[in-house]
Structures are given as structure tokens and as C-alpha cells.
Amino acid sequence: MEVKIMEGGPNDPACPLMVDSSQVTQISEGDERDVVQSLVEIIERIGSYGDYRRTQRKECFNLVRRMKLLAPLLEEVGEMERPLPEEAIACFCKLKKAFMSAKKLLRTCHDGSKIYLALESESVAGRFHSVNEKLNFALDDMPYELLGISDEVKEQVELMCLQLRRSKRRTDTQDIELAMDTMVVFSKKDDRNADSAILERLANKLELHTVPELRAESIVVRKLIKERSGQNSETTQQIIDLLNKFKKIAGIEENQGYGIDNVFLPKSLEKSPSLLIPNDFLCPITLEIMTDPVIIATGQTYERSSIQKWLESGHRTCPKTRLTLSHLSLAPNYALRNLISLWCEKYNVELPKKENTSLGSEGSSEHKEEISAVVRDLSSHLEAQRAAVIKIRLLSKENPDNRVLIAREGAIPHLIGLLSYPESKIQENAVTSLLNLSLDEGNKRLIAKAEAIPAIIEVLRRGSMEARENSAAALFSLSTVDENKVTIGSLNGIPPLVDLLREGTIRGKKDAATALFNLSLNQANKLRAVKTGAIPPLLQLLQDKNLGMVDEALSILSLLAMIPEGHGVIGQQSFIQTLVELIKEGTPKNKECAVALLLDLGLTNSFHILAALQFGVYEHLIELVQSGNNRAQRKASSLLQHMSKCEQVP
Template structure:
């Protein structure tokens, strides 16, 4: 990024942060590392938004810092994309290497923030507090590897030479379940991800092992999708040359006579023939009969003509149809394309003409047809159907940004909001989590709020299952990223419910609640609400609980609340001085800094707190903080020492 274009630089930073927040759900491996990195990056967004509003040119030091941040954030985005849609086998088998990348990008972000010139940037105290919290979390983040012993053991079993070509079926099924490679669609996506490592044509030993495992997992997926094992020669993993040779053969140009001769000489698998025309399918679609075992695939043009002629049953089974939607069978189409390439045949072209009963799949996203069916179930289905449909939408919305856009545009948000009021806790949980996943897309945040979701979400936060309450808190945090939503959420009664979750929730629930409370408390009007809801006692409890791992988060919230008169009274009444002095003495650099900030705020409003800190020996730790602390910590410590000196002089005068 050119240093002469600071506004472009800041916009680029905003764009990459937004891109990271929209990536979505990650693979099971490294999921926690992805979540932590994404959460921390997301908290940097308010800084860039405020900097964009500043008048005049950016200081040179800020431009240098932001250039370093941009580089680190792009690195973070690429790593997160790998964990979102990269090879699942790679992420497991190269677990330590990927974790090393997370350590590297974390260190780069922390190093970039080291040089942030706060004294030259006129940003709000709240935003600075938030970014400094992130900075400390990045600096103290430790490398970790999510070792999954059973997964690795199953992989070693399959790779064991003694297994030869016949691994234990239970091992394969367990591995396909853990890696979420149970269907041919998933297997095809995994193959594509593996091939992205193979662009140079050299297949190293590690990649060969991954191909070998995937080849075995294909047998499990073929059973799930009812595909004949005799037709699974499409997955020729032995070398990249075979794939390239097949692709080259598929691009050869044949005359009509030559093509007809080739098709006639190749025996077309029965599964690839349309049950109506008995010809090779060009555009296979699924006609649902309401029973999974009775779902049949046809050539689109053939089954569309059947429906256009007025038939209302499956032409093969004669089972009445619950609806007339045609769902593209991407798995089978991929199999047909692979079979054609293997036999040197041109992949058949689809007919793009839409029929009466639906739009052609080329015009919609891959899950659009499924979304339409699910929305019908949400609006008119039984309770079981609504629960299942909400659960499927929840999973679809996790998958990618396209699905989140498709689901929202199809009109799912009002239907999901309505389900938040259902007495069925599982349905409620699916609905609030689906809204959480949809809210990842910034354009959906406004639609969710406009649909009247905030008050029902707060109801779930108050009385839902624990998982639903956690996800409701996370949803409120996501929506509160928009400043005007902070006011609406604060007025909805959410803050007392978040305090309840902070006090009584699981470890994850407490973190979700703390994150939401921190973000909401940036708005001045919400600080008093949080204090009156009783947020200070649980925060003080978390400060002295080493097992909770929430000292940084608790102190950051207290530092915000200490800027409000009611917050200072509540913190001062909670016997905070001994804890604050102890943190200044032995806490982490970030803890010392925030503890000094809270102590200064209390002391300036009530000198009794200052006297208490002095009696407890705060002078020594404060003097040390002046010498070794961060710039902000040194400033706070210096002010406190000046206040103590003045207090002692006043006491001396009174005693004369």
C-alpha cells in the first residue's frame, strides 16, 4: 500500500477485517485458534473506523504501523481461509505446522501494534482500551496444538502397510465422521482442496498419504450417497499426471460422428442414465418424494417435461410428490464429468432453459433450492419439521458467505425470528444460532434488527438452553458492532441477562457475555445499566479466580465502567483496592496498566481509596510501573504517585 495514500490504506485495513469476519465456520481442527484470531481481529475494526473519520493526514508513524498491520492481517486472512475451506486431511496431518503459522501471525500482529502511536491519534478512550486489550491478548497468546489422538490413531491405522488395501470398516466410518467426509460432495471438495497443493505436478510423500486415505474414505461416502462402487474409478489419486492427461483428453475436439462412436463404444453406467430417456444425463436433478430412500435423479429436461404435462407423482415409484422443486445433483454430475474425462469423452453440456416449476440451477447458488424447501417447512411445517429445517439452515449459514446471502434474501430472517418464541428449546437454539451465523454478514445485521429480533434474542438469553443462551450473547455482540445497535440492545433488557450469564454460565458463556458487555459498555448510556444490573461483583470474582482465565477481560470492562460515577462507586464498594494493588504488583503488563487506570479513577473521586492503596504499599509497585510499564501505564502510575505525594503533604499539614 502506498504510503502517500493513507485513506486508501485505512480502507484496505477495514476491508480485510470485514473479509475475515465473514469467512464463517472453520474445520474442527484448529477451530479454537481460528475463533481466537477472528475475535481479536474483529475487535480492531472500531480503531480503523475512527481513524477514517480523523481530519488531516495520518502521522508517518501511524502509516508505518498500519502498513505492518495490513501485511499481518492479509497473512491472517489466508491462514483462516485455509482452515475454512482447505483440505481437512492436511489440517489434521500437518497440525503442528498449521499451529506454527498461527503463532507466527499472532506475533506479527502483536509486533505491528507495538508501534501504534496513540499520542498522535485522536481516538476515543474506549476504542483505545479495546485495542490495547487485544494487543495484550496477542502478546500473551501461547502456541497450542489441538491434539486429537483418536483421529491421528485412525489415520496411522489406515496408513499401516499391514492393512494393505482393506482397512477396518469401523475405522473408516469413524474417520469419515470425524473429518466430515461422509458424502461424495464432501469427498469431491476434499479432493479439490488436495489438488491445490499439487499444481506443480510433484506429489510428495505426505500428499500421497492423504490421497491414499481419501481413496478409502470414498467407499464410505459412496454408500451414503447410494453410488455403485464399480463406478468409483474417478478418484485416481496415484499421480497428478493422470489427472492432467485425463483433462487434456477431455478437451479434444471430436466431430459429431466421432463423439457418437465413442459414446456407443463406452458402456455408460446405469446410475449415469436418466430413468426416463435411458441416455447419459447432462444436468441431473433430484426429484424428492418426501422419503430419502425414494429420492430419484433424472435428466432435468425429461423430468421437467413430465411435470409440465401435469403429472404429480414420481415416474419411477409413482409416489405422490410433496413439492415440485428440482435440486441439482452436483455429486452425480461430478461423477459423470469424471467418467467422461477418464474415457476421453467431452463432458455433456447442460441445457440452460428454465422450466415452469423453478429456476435453472445455473441461475442460483448451490443451496438455493434446498433453502426454498426449508423455508416452506419453517412457515408451514410441523414442529419436528420446523426444528429440523432450522437446524439445516443453521448449518448452511455456517458454511460460506454465499449461503448467508442466499438464506437472507430468500426471506429466512423473519421466520427464524418468529421461531425464537417457540417453547421447544432445541428449535429455539437452532433459530438463534442460525441468526448468529447470518449476522456474520454485515448486510444481514440491519435486516435482523429490522425484523424485531433483539427482544426475542434477549428472551432466549434469559430462559433458553445453556447453548442457546451462549449463542444469544454472541449474537448480541455481533449486532452491537453497529454503534446504533448498542443503544437498542442496551434498552432491550439484555444487559441484566448478560450479567446473569457472566455470573452463572459455562466458561464459554462467561466469555461470550463478557465480550458482549464490553462492547455494549463502550456506549456511555449502557455503563450505568451494567452497574445497576450488578456486573461489578462477578467481575471482581473473576479477577481472583486463576482458573477462569478472564483477568484481562474483567479488568478491561472495569476500566470502562470506572469512567462512570456509578461505576466508580460500585467498584470502590466491592473491596477492590487490595486486588488492584496486588495486580499492579504482580500482574501481567496489561493487568498492571488496567489496574492502575481503575485505581486512578477511584482515587480521583474519593481520596480514601488513595489512602487505602498507600497503606497497602502501592508506592513501590507504582514506582516500578513508572520505570518499566507501557506508556499508558507509566502515565497512570505517575499520576497516582503525584496524588499520594499530595495526600501525604496535606496529612502532614493537618498534623502540624
């Protein structure tokens, strides 16, 4: 009888975890060696994967490193001349099951959708925990003495087991900035410009800001949608929406009228989705089949209308290679056009009609002249300044290229000067224009270098409510650069943000909270926020459910709880009671954030655990372990384990 290595669960009779001695004795010696050899091959295979998606890179490298520590063990076993003991065969079968799960997980993190891996980071983290537990389970009963393994190899395997146990006890080390950005992107109901800063940061963090990266992600997402076959439609739609936003930021045209699963298909091909279009026939910008391909200075080929729009927007680089163009001439690619025509004729495909491209590049020069004229008016008489700052606010609102042109024309120092003008509307338009300009990464440093931050903070202190709100949003946008976090904190930018958090409108509170979260990623700013009194208004946000800012408040409080001054203020009795109420009645995300914060507080001071027990948290944690999301389950389990070490446990 042969033992089958399957992916079944522990209740599956064919699962290796259920191997008994009667089965083991009937395995041939060749089959024993095959199991060991397959483990060696898996280690070699995962070693060839190379890099992994940024969001899970650390976990992947840790897992691969641990698996490689087992290679000497497998080599020694493979060289043994005598048959393997029954106990060892059972352990190696369990180990193969763990290795298969690890291989599948690593493959997902190697070539899966970057957006999916960020959006489902908690679920993926749960899979890493599961793989580590399977590895630990397989190695716990390994009969080293019966195998005759050398002391050196045995010590190496024991080292790996120790690392696995430490990994099990360790709290999550997730990228809290990425988690917050993702939460804000999908929870904000108002689609304002400040969100663009978050989107650009997300795009950079996920490495989805160039045309080739976005094209590769589109292919992976299309495959993911096909595999899901309509399941988890809400998450799928979130992935599609975020991908389209990233494409818009990168200057890639959206495919109007059809979804991401048809991302490479013009309408003429919708009836033949299985038809594979050669990659060379697709425009790198629109990702659609080209009707009028042209060659630019770098030798790359694009659809004429697409590359013209790119150039008319002020770009002087190749979208694919990012190299500066030596000239802006477009040469028709007749050879490729003929190949596309022959292919379309062969497969009976009708090409879409050509767009009117008679405008040429004149629009670009006219646009630049308009911006130059408006910037000049910023230093003119008062009426011209009023009109100019409104115009710049509008020009910088939607078009990323305009932001670069406006800054290049020297608008930033003039806008900073208008921040001190006594007229409130001019202040509002000037600070909002700086907010819009700051969405460009290069402009962030230009604005800070021009010493705009003190003036923006002053508007945040004394301006109209709209000006204060947009000042807070501007500080958030600027604070995505680490050195600007330090500058804003040292220039006392945190106190007026706390004031806005306390007394602002709903929009103002959200802007202040987002900025405070970003600034509190800096260690010195955590202490500044606590001393300024940020904690009481954050606790108040937890009480007012109508604001819909519970998750944001808990995320900031989690950062402030990392320092002694923070958890000393946060861990008051009334707050512990609020956390318990959120664990009991909050949304799934509320519960997850609340139990994570309570665990952080409890690990610092067991008094907080005892207080939570008095408020009846125990039964709600049991329920969360059974029905919560992956991260909530893990946090609740860790909290229950910690409670068992305290003196008073129900």
C-alpha cells in the same frame, strides 16, 4: 570540525544532544543553513504523506500539525544574514534529531502493516510520546531573543510547546473497542462463530476487507517479516494468522502449505524467491500466478477456477471492483496467457497444473435450490421444522455466502417465530442460526428490523444454558451496530446478561462479558449495567484466576468507572486491594489494565490513591516503571506523579 546529525542516543558522543560550544564554534555558516534547510525539507516531506493508517491517524495528524507550526520559525532563521548564535545551533541540531524520529514514525504509520500497528499500538503510542518529548526538549532552550524572532512567530512556537506539554499530561485516548477486539481474538481458546463477528469488525476498522486492501497488506507484511529476520516470532505469527483470517472472510483462498512470506509464490518458484512476478500475472483472488486467465463482465481478469468458486458461492459482483456483474460469462484471456507462457519459458518456471473446472456454475443453482427448499420447510409441519432449523444452522455456520442466501430467501422471520417454541432444541438451533446469520453486516439490520431482539432476550432469560450462551453471543454480534446497542439496552437486555455472567458456564460467562463490554460502549448502557448489578460479578471474575477472564473484567470495569455511579461502587477498599495484588503478581496484561484502572479511579478521588498506598502499591509501581510494557510504564509513571500531589506519600 563538523557536527554530525545522527540517530544515536544521549550517551552517544556523536549525538546532537551532546553538542558543546567547542564543536559549535567550528561549524561553518553553510552547515548552519544546511541544518535549518533540512528541517524545512522534512516538514515538506511529511506534508506529502497524505492519509495515515486508521489506528494512528489522530496522533499522526496532531504531530504533523505541530511540526508545521515551526515552519515560520525556520523561514525567519533561514532569511537571517548574520551567523547563528552557538546556543541556537545546538537547539537546531536537537530539533533535527527529533524531526528525523518523527519522519520515521510517520512513515511507518503511513505505509506500515495495518495489523502490526494495531497489535503494537501501545508500543507505537510510546514512540509518539518519545517524539513529543524530543521536540519539547529541543525547543525549551531556543534563544529567541538572540535570534531576533518576531513576536508573532515566537507566540506560534510557544503555542506548539504548550500543546506538547498538554499531550504529555493527557491520558491515553486509544480505541478501547479496537483494543478489546484484538485482545479477544488472540486470547480466546475456543474458535466459535461469535469470534467471526469480532474479526469482521476488526477487518472493517483496519480497512482490510477488500481484495486490493488485503493484497497491499500482504506485500507489507512480507516486507516486515523479511526485515525482522526471525525476531519477535510470536508477534509475527499472530500477524500472519490474523491476515489469513481476514483473507478467509473476504473469500480469498489461503495458500496451502506455505507461509505469508511466500504469499505471491507458487511452489515452482520457492527456489527462486527473488524472481519478481509481474502484477498483471497474479490472480487478484488467490494472489498466485494464473494458468488459465479469464475476463469477466467488468473487464477484470482472474484465474478461472478462482472466479468460478466465487460465482458458485452466490456472489454476483466483481471481487476487485465490487461492481455488480451484468452477466456471468467467462472469456479466455489468450493474450495474457501467452505472455505468462513466454515469461515462464524465459525464466524456466513451471506453472502449477490446472484444476478441474468442469462443474461450471451448476453447483450454484443447486445450492440455491437446496436453501430455498430448507427455508420452505421452516413453515411446514413440526418434524420438517426440526430438520430445517438444524440444516440452516449448519449451512450458515461456515459459509458467508450461504448467510446472505438464507436471509434473502426469507428465513429470518421464521427463525424468530421458532424462538418462542417450547421445545428447547428448536430454540437452541433457531437462536444459533440467527447468531450465524448476524455475522453478515447486512443481516444485522435485517434481524433487528424483523424485531428479533426482544425474542432473543427472552431466550437469554428463560432458555436452556446452551440457548442462553448463544443468545448472549447473538446480542454481542448485533450490538456491533450502534443503534442495536441502544435497542438492546432499552429492551432490558443487560439484566439477563448480568445473570449469565453470575451463574453461567465458563463459555457463558465469556459470552456475557463480551456482550456487556460492547453494550457498555454506549453511555446510557453504562448506567444500566451499574444499576443492574454488573459490578459485583465482574469483581468476582477478578478473584477466580482459573476462569482466565481478568483482562475482560478489568476492561468492562474501566468503562463503568467512567460514570460517577460506576466509580463510586468500584472504588471500595477490597477492590483497591485486588488491583494492587494484580499489579504485584498478575500477568503483564493484568498489570497494565490494573494500573490504568487505578489511575482512572485516583484521578477522580484521591482516597483511592491513599488506599492503594496503604496496600503497598508504591514499590510495585516503581518496578513496573522499570520493567513493564510501554503502556504500563506510562500509566505507572502518571500514577506516581499523581501520588506526589497527595498528602501522604511514602
